[in-house]
Amino acid sequence: MLDILRTKSQSIVIYLILGAIILTFVISFGPASNKLSCGDSDKYGSIDGQNISTQDWNYSFHFTGWMLRDERKTTYSVTLNRFALDKILERKLLAKLADKNGIRFTRRDAEDLIMNNRVIIFGQEYPLSYWGGFPIDPKTKKPANFNYQWFHNWVRRIQGFYDVNHFLDQQVEELSAMTYKYTFLFGHGNLSNENWITYQTENIGMLYKTAIFSPDNFKNGIMVGDEEIAAFLKSPEGKKSAEEELKKNNKKYSDMPLMRKVRTLLVRNADFYAKVKDQKDQSLDALEKALPEFADKIKGLKDMKAKLTGENMAQAVTDIGADKVDYKLMGWVEEVSSSLEKEVKSTIFKGKVGAIEGPIFVKDGALFVFVEQEKGGKASPDEALKRAANQLIINTKADKLASETASRVLDELKKGKKPTDIKDLPELMTEGPISPLKGNPPRITRETAREIWNLDKKGTVLPKVLTEKQGNSKGYRIVILEEKQLPSKTDFEAMEKEQKNKMTARSIKAYDKAIKYMCRKLVRNNKLEIRPELRRALSFKLDRKVKPEEAAKLPPEKYTPCFYTGISNNI
Structure with missing residues (x-):
């Protein structure tokens, strides 16, 4: 090959090289070769x-x-x-x-x-x-x-x-x-096969979408009555767990924030709320002017507020009908609680004790609030223990709700329902790429990663709810395969070509x-x-x-x- 390329040089160079070769041959093998050693x-x-x-x-x-x-x-x-x-x-x-x-x-x-x-x-x-x-x-x-x-x-x-x-x-x-x-x-001419296996192991991966059902998101609205707390503390296991929780977070349960004991009455009317929610001023007088088509409903709410007292709130269910109103004893509500809607929380703690406040317009209708009494400051040992028990009961209920919701949503996905059509499905997040051979412990174990990889195609849901630890509680995860990423033979060969050491x-x-x-x-x-x-x-x-x-x-x-x-x- 090099001989062919030499012809591209100038002819004089070629003749000189050929002459040098002939001269070398004569010197090396001619009669005088031994003398010139x-x-x-x-x-x-x-x-x-x-x-x-x-x-x-x-x-x-x-x-x-x-x-x-x-x-x-x-x-x-x-x-x-x-x-x-x-x-x-x-x-x-x-x-x-x-x-x-x-x-x-x-x-x-x-x-x-x-x-x-x-x-x-x-x-x-x-x-x-x-x-x-x-x-x-x-x-x-x-x-x-x-x-x-x-x-x-x-x-x-x-x-x-x-x-x-x-x-x-x-x-x-x-x-x-x-x-x-x-x-x-x-044992082999080169290590390409071995390197290819290693390359595949290191570069195989997959993307998946996941929804996490966290118990913390289910604590809103969970109410625990005094009877339930008493029953919890009556059992040896419950009392022991409450004492341990109190010992671990004594300040949290002993330093009592402002609390109010609340009762509510909800007048159901979702259609009315659909119109009211777009109004900037939601006072009854302002709504009467802005929504004349609902004048009768607004007048009825005014009359109800004028007649309602803390004593006759429960009677309203009988007088009006359980299908139209809903009476609820909320119990003690903390000012620092994050489980309440902003407007509801503001009404509870800005209103007067012993007075009817509202109505507040929520998604199911108009809500009247009655604050029965108020307390705050340093809690007694018994009160602190009850608060610890209350939190443990809420945690247990929230965990159960999260688990049940995850299982129900999984069943809907397995039946072929689209994620966008499932109301209780949290936002799906894309994670990965992770190797099906290694996983991503502790969140995704190697065994679980292989199960995800073995799913048939994109959009297939893993047929089980994954449980993972989230601080002191659990989280429940649903996984949907998004994409399998296979190693590229072309990329590997390009890498091999430039690799100095195989x-x-x-x-x-x-x-x-x-x-x-x-x-x-x-x-x-x-x-x-x-x-x-x-x-x-x-x-x-x-x-x-x-x-x-x-x-x-x-x-x-x-x-x-x-x-x-x-x-x-x-x-």
Whole structure:
């Protein structure tokens, strides 16, 4: 492939290259070849019979310096040398093992790699443009077309002289070493299958809509009578729970806010209320002018207010009819209570004790209010205990209402009723994405997440109410599947293409141990030979005045070869 691209250069360059090749052939294999032998001057050492050439050293040293990004100070120069040597040892060792096991590549394979803007450095695949060996379009900032001269000059900068073929040979070794690493150390040619499984596990997800039935939302309007409180405190369990509640929140129940004992009378007329609610001034005199069509009803309310007293409120049900009016003993109402409508609460606490107030227009009709008596201040121990019992009874009733409402709404959804048509369904909120393999504990357990994932299609409701803890109470949740999100194979392949390291953390650890063991075994068996000058450079505390022949006598453990082999590199 590179031969084809060379034809794009100027013809004079082609002739010069061909001439250089012929001259090299004549020198190497001609009659004078033996006379021009250079001996071992181009040899830095050998590992298990394989030479470590100047090109090998320059290649490794160059990329080591690029990776470590240091200024080659004294402290770091030894690290550079050691790392560079160990990476050569690792590549040579694995490439030889690959050859023994039938894994063989050619320069054509290396050319294909380079033509596609890829290069293998120290067993990891990178874009060639990352290292500067592939031109970048200045406008798009993306890799342009392959340029042989560009690549040729880049190789020279790395190795110190023109030798593209030797660089290709190094890439052949890198290919062999990387393939052996993935194939024989871990049982497959690459880890794409394993990575794809991991990618799916991490990127699978789902969205769902959920409605929460909180007992706090059902406490409004729950009234507890004195008889009910007395019965609750009469039972040993009830009294004990009330005492515990009082002990836990003594201030809440002992410091009594302003309270009023209230009775109400509701005159039912929803149609009348539909007209009244739009009026800014809802006093009877103002309504009489604004709504003349309801003059009779308004006059009736005026007459009723004039005749009503605290004593005859209950009698009104008999006189008018239970279908038209509703009498209720609200009991003691706290000023700080949030369970009352704003207008009702304002009327109760702004009105006079012993007087009829109203009517207040609520959704079911007109409401008259009578305040029987008032109290406040510090509660007695018995009163505080009753208040604690009252709260516990309200909590129990609210919890039951929330649970029953959630179950009823779920039944309606299971029958196919639309959420928008269900009156008691709270606002649906979208949650997620969450993994069906992990869930979102404690709200959505792994088992529940799988049940949601197994629902047939969008809009399908989970056929059970989920119970979750909300502070000191419970919450009840209904879940409707919204969307399943499957991992994208295209996204995964794009990620894999740019990924520099395709090995898992566990595999990296296993590989590091294996390659260090093999490398050190060769060293122990005296299969590593290094030039004295390089041996001296590898010694951290060695004085520069030490002569090469003295450095040659240093034992290998002085510079601990194989320390930087492997992927983690120990840096």
